[in-house]
Amino acid sequence: MSLILLFSLGFIIEKAVLIIALFALTLGVAAYSTYGERKIAAFFQDRLGPSNAGPWGLLQPLADGVKMFTKEDFVPNQSERWLYILAPGAFIFVALMASAVIPWGTTLTLGGLNWNLQVTDVNIGILYVVGLASLGVYGIMLGGWASNNKFSLYGAIRASSQMISYELAMGLSIIAIVMLSGSLSLKTIVDQQAGMWNVVYQPLGFILFLTCALAECNRAPFDMAECETELIGGYHTEYSAMKLGFFLFAEYINMFISCTVISCLYFGGYHFPGLDPNWLGGLMGPIILLSKSFFFIFVFMWIRWTLPRFRYDQLMHLGWKSLIPLAIVNMMLTGAGILFFGK
Amino acid sequence: MQLTQRSKNVVKKEMTFLERIYLPAIAKGMWTTLKHFFRKSNTVSYPKEQREFAPVYRGWHVLKRDEQGRENCTACGLCAVACPAEAITMEAAERERGEEHLYREEKYAAVYEINMLRCIFCGLCEEACPKEAIFLTDRIVPSDYARQYFVFGKDMLVEGVEPDKRVDVTVRQKHITEKNTQPA
Numbered sequence: 135m136s137l138i139l140l141f142s143l144g145f146i147i148e149k150a151v152l153i154i155a156l157f158a159l160t161l162g163v164a165a166y167s168t169y170g171e172r173k174i175a176a177f178f179q180d181r182l183g184p185s186n187a188g189p190w191g192l193l194q195p196l197a198d199g200v201k202m203f204t205k206e207d208f209v210p211n212q213s214e215r216w217l218y219i220l221a222p223g224a225f226i227f228v229a230l231m232a233s234a235v236i237p238w239g240t241t242l243t244l245g246g247l248n249w250n251l252q253v254t255d256v257n258i259g260i261l262y263v264v265g266l267a268s269l270g271v272y273g274i275m276l277g278g279w280a281s282n283n284k285f286s287l288y289g290a291i292r293a294s295s296q297m298i299s300y301e302l303a304m305g306l307s308i309i310a311i312v313m314l315s316g317s318l319s320l321k322t323i324v325d326q327q328a329g330m331w332n333v334v335y336q337p338l339g340f341i342l343f344l345t346c347a348l349a350e351c352n353r354a355p356f357d358m359a360e361c362e363t364e365l366i367g368g369y370h371t372e373y374s375a376m377k378l379g380f381f382l383f384a385e386y387i388n389m390f391i392s393c394t395v396i397s398c399l400y401f402g403g404y405h406f407p408g409l410d411p412n413w414l415g416g417l418m419g420p421i422i423l424l425s426k427s428f429f430f431i432f433v434f435m436w437i438r439w440t441l442p443r444f445r446y447d448q449l450m451h452l453g454w455k456s457l458i459p460l461a462i463v464n465m466m467l468t469g470a471g472i473l474f475f476g477k
Numbered sequence: 478m479q480l481t482q483r484s485k486n487v488v489k490k491e492m493t494f495l496e497r498i499y500l501p502a503i504a505k506g507m508w509t510t511l512k513h514f515f516r517k518s519n520t521v522s523y524p525k526e527q528r529e530f531a532p533v534y535r536g537w538h539v540l541k542r543d544e545q546g547r548e549n550c551t552a553c554g555l556c557a558v559a560c561p562a563e564a565i566t567m568e569a570a571e572r573e574r575g576e577e578h579l580y581r582e583e584k585y586a587a588v589y590e591i592n593m594l595r596c597i598f599c600g601l602c603e604e605a606c607p608k609e610a611i612f613l614t615d616r617i618v619p620s621d622y623a624r625q626y627f628v629f630g631k632d633m634l635v636e637g638v639e640p641d642k643r644v645d646v647t648v649r650q651k652h653i654t655e656k657n658t659q660p661a
Contacts, residue, residue: 178510182520341500440510441503456498 152253156233164386165195171386171435178439202379210282210372217280222373222380225273229387232266235259236394237321239404239419240411251420252321259320260308263395264301267350270388271297274352274359277381278369289368292446293359296349299453300356304346306461307339310468311399320395324403333400335471338464340400342457347392349453352385354438358446393430394423401426530615532652535598537616538591538629539636539644541609543581546638549610552586559605564595581608589634593618593627603653612646 169184169191176183184191209218236259239251256262271294278290311332315323323332333340349356360368370381397403403426404411404419411419444452495501521528530536541549552569570587572580579585603612621627636644 174514177514177518180513180516180519182518182522185522436507436510436514437503440506 148249149253152249152251153234156238156253157230160230160233160387160390161383163390164383165199167386167390167431168198168382169195170431171438174432174435175439178436199379202376205375207375207377208372212282213372214280214282217276218372219377221273221277221280222377222384223273224276225270226380226384226387228266228269228273229384229391232263232391233394235262235320236391236398237324237403238423240416242416242420249416251416255319255321258318260312260318260323260395260399263320263391264305264308267304267388268297268301270350270384273381273384274369277373278359281369281372283372285365285367286369286371289359289365289371293352293369296352296356296358296449296453299450300346300349300457303342303453303457303461304350306458306465307336307342307346308399310336310339310461310465313465313468313472320398320403324398324405327402328405331400331402331405336400336464336468338460339468340396342461342464343396343399345452345457347396348434348437349449351388351392351434353389353434355441355444356449357443358449363443389431389434390427393427393434396430397423397426532648534615535600535613537614537618538596538602538634539612539614539616539646540586540589540631540634541612541644541646542636542638545578547577547579547581548585548635549581549608550586550589551582551584551608551610552589553584553607555605555607556602556611559601560596561599561601562595562597564592564597565602566590566592586631589631591629591634593629594624603649604657609650612644612649614644614646614649616644 172194173183173191175181184194187193187197209215234253235256237252237255242249242251274293275290278286278288278293281287311323312318314332314335315326317323317326348354352359358368360370365371370378373381404423406422409418409422411422414421543549552567554567554569557563557565557567566588567586567590568588569584572583572585598613600613618627636642
C-alpha cells in the first residue's frame with residue numbers, strides 16, 4: 135500500500151514539475167512572441183522595432199506586462215459582468231491546456247532520474263488538441279457577446295463561423311495523417327517519422343493544415359475576429375488592462391501550440407536527420423522541437439506581414455469551396471496510396 | 478483629358494487557375510517581404526542620433542554677435558518690413574557711452590521680438606538684413622503650452638557671448654550667399 139502511495143507521490147511530483155516547467159515555457163514563449171512579432175514586423179518594414187527597454191529592447195515584454203497590469207481595469211456598464219470577466223480566463227485556460235499532450239522529447243535524464251518529457255500520452259492526443267482548438271472559440275464568443283458592443287459581437291460571430299468552417303478542413307487533413315500512422319497518439323505519430331517526415335507524403339495536407347492553423351489562431355490573413363481596421367479590435371474592443379492582455383497572450387500561446395503541433399504532425403517532432411533526440415541527456419529532443427516550432431512562429435509572422443486580410447465572404451469561399459474538397463481529395467489519395475503501395 | 482502616363486485600364490477578367498490557388502502569388506509576396514527582412518533599416522533613433530539638417534532648413538532664428546561678442550543688429554527694421562507675416566517687432570535705442578562692447582554700432586535693438594506663431598519661416602528677414610545679424614538656424618522651435626510663450630524676445634534669440642554658446646550659421650550663410658549671387 136505504502137509502496138503504491140510512494141510511487142504515486144513520485145509520479146505526482148514528476149508530473150507537477152513537468153507541468154509547471156511547461157507552463158513557464160509556454161508563457162515565456164508567448165511573452166517573447168509579442169517581442170518577436172514586433173521585431174520581425176519592424177524588420178519586414180525596414181524599421182528597428184522596440185529597442186529602448188534593455189539591450190535590443192529585450193525587456194519590452196516586461197514593460198508591456200507592467201503596463202497591462204497597471205492600466206485601468208474597465209468593465210462596460212451594460213455588459214454581462216460575469217461572462218465579461220470569465221471570457222479571457224476561459225480563453226487562456228483552454229490555450230494553456232493543449233500543451234499537455236505534446237511529446238516534447240523522449241526522456242530527460244536529470245539528477246539520476248528519468249523524466250518522461252510528455253505530460254500525458256493519451257491515446258487520442260491529436261483529437262484532444264483539435265477538441266481544445268474548438269473550445270478556444272468559446273472565450274472569443276463569450277467576450278464578444280458579453281461586451282454588449284456591435285463590433286465585438288461581429289468579431290465573435292465571424293470568429294465562430296470561421297472556426298466551424300476551418301475546423302472541418304483541419305480535421306480532414308489530420309485524418310490523412312492518422313491513416314498514415316494508424317494512431318491518434320501524438321507520440322506514436324512523431325516516432326513513426328524518425329525515418330521520413332510526414333510532409334514528404336502529405337505536401338497538400340500540410341498546406342491545408344497550415345492554412346487552417348492560421349485561421350484557427352485568428353492570425354492574418356484570417357484575423358476576422360480582430361479586424362483592426364473594420365471592427366476596431368473585434369471581440370476585445372471593450373477589454374482593457376490584463377483582461378485584454380489575457381486575450382492577446384492566449385492568441386500567442388495558441389500560435390505557439392499550433393506551430394508545435396505542425397512540427398509534430400508534419401515535421402517529425404523531436405526527430406531531425408543526423409541528430410539523436412537522446413543526446414545531451416535527452417535535452418536534444420526539446421531543442422529540436424522548439425527550433426522547429428520557432429521557425430513556424432516566424433513563418434506565421436512572415437505571412438502576417440506579407441498578406442492582406444481576406445474579405446469575410448472570400449474566407450468562407452476558400453474554406454468551404456476549396457479547402458474542404460481539397461482535404462477530402464487528399465484523404466482519398468492517401469487512402470489509395472496506402473492501398474496500392476503500402477505504407 | 479489625360480493628365481499622366483501612369484493610369485492603367487482596369488479589366489475585369491476571370492482569374493486563371495494559378496491565380497485562383499493564390500499560392501504562386503503568396504510565394505512571390507513572401508519573397509518580396511523576405512528581401513526587406515534583410516535590408517538595412519532606415520530608422521534614425523531620433524533623440525540619440527540626429528540627422529544633419531539640409532542648408533535649406535529654416536528653423537529657430539538667431540541674432541548673431543560679431544567676433545568680439547557685440548550684437549550685429551542695428552535695429553534698422555528692414556527685417557520687420559520684409560516679414561510677410563508681420564511677426565517681427567522691435568524698438569531701437571541709442572548706444573550709450575561704455576556700451577561699445579555690447580553693440581557693434583551706435584544704434585541697437587532694445588526690444589526685439591519674433592512671434593513664433595505668426596512666423597512662417599520664409600527666411601525673408603535674413604535676406605533683408607544688411608548686417609548679417611539674423612539667421613534662421615537648424616534648431617527646432619520648442620513646443621509650449623500657452624500662446625504668450627511663443628513671443629520670443631532677445632533672451633531667446635540673441636546668441637551667447639561664450640564660444641560654446643555661439644550658434645554656427647556658416648552653412649546657412651554660404652547657402653544664402655550662393656542663392657543671392659545666382660543669376661535669376
